[in-house]
Amino acid sequence: MHFRHFYIDLNHDDYSDLSVLENDTKLAAVKAQGTSNWGTPKKTAGAMTSKIEGVHDLFMVFNTDAGANIHGVYLDTDYDPSSISTVTIEGVKVWGIANAICVESTVESLIVDVYNFAGQNxxxxxxxxxxxxxxxxRGIYLVRISDAKGxxxxxKLSVK
Structure with missing residues (x-):
């Protein structure tokens, strides 16, 4: 059985021997499912093994000789996305719903910047x-809200 392992913040010079990953933070192990057909996608999931905070680089490590066709990688949490905020602006609420980001505001004018998982605006x-x-x-986003007062x-939120 083959697995995909997810790690954060890897910084090794050589990965030819995967034992270098032994002391790194592994976030999840997900079973790789073969389909024998590139046009037949399969979904699979794995439980998070570590709780992390902040912004990190995410690495997916394969230990297989077979090929892989990745259609998407999604991280999901049990946390209420509206409660994961570094700072708040009074009168502003932000949350994710199916296919949209919602911004509710009592503030007259706001600039909303949305960044993808790769950090691109x-x-x-x-x-x-x-x-x-x-x-x-659908995905994970960073939403930056700024008001006229600076x-x-x-x-951090997810759109499902």
């Missing part, structure tokens, strides 16, 4: 008071 919008939705594909808040 993929969307920027100016929103006003009330409930605003930004269409997004206050900035960053939210």
């Amino acid at each position: 993929i969307s920027q919008a100016e929103v006003g008071t009330g409930l605003n939705t930004l269409s997004m594909a 206050n900035v808040a960053t939210y």
Whole structure:
């Protein structure tokens, strides 16, 4: 049985011998499922083995001679995304729903920057008071909100 192992913050010069990973933080082991057909995707999951905080580089390590066709990698948590905020702006709430990011605000003008998992700014919008939705594909995002007074808040959330 082959597994894909997920690690954070790897920094080795040589990976020809995977024993160098022994003391690194392993986040999950996920069973690799063969389909014998590139056009037949399979879903698989694995439990997180470590709790982490902050921003890290994520590495997927294969220990197999067979090929792999990865359609997507998703990380899911049991945490309420609206509660994972580094700073808040009074009167602003941010959360993810199916296919969208919601920004509810009593503040007149906000700039919303959305960053993907690779750290690329993929969307920027100016929103006003009330409930605003930004269409997004399924994934994990960092949302940076700034107001006219220079206050900035960053939210980590997932869109399902």
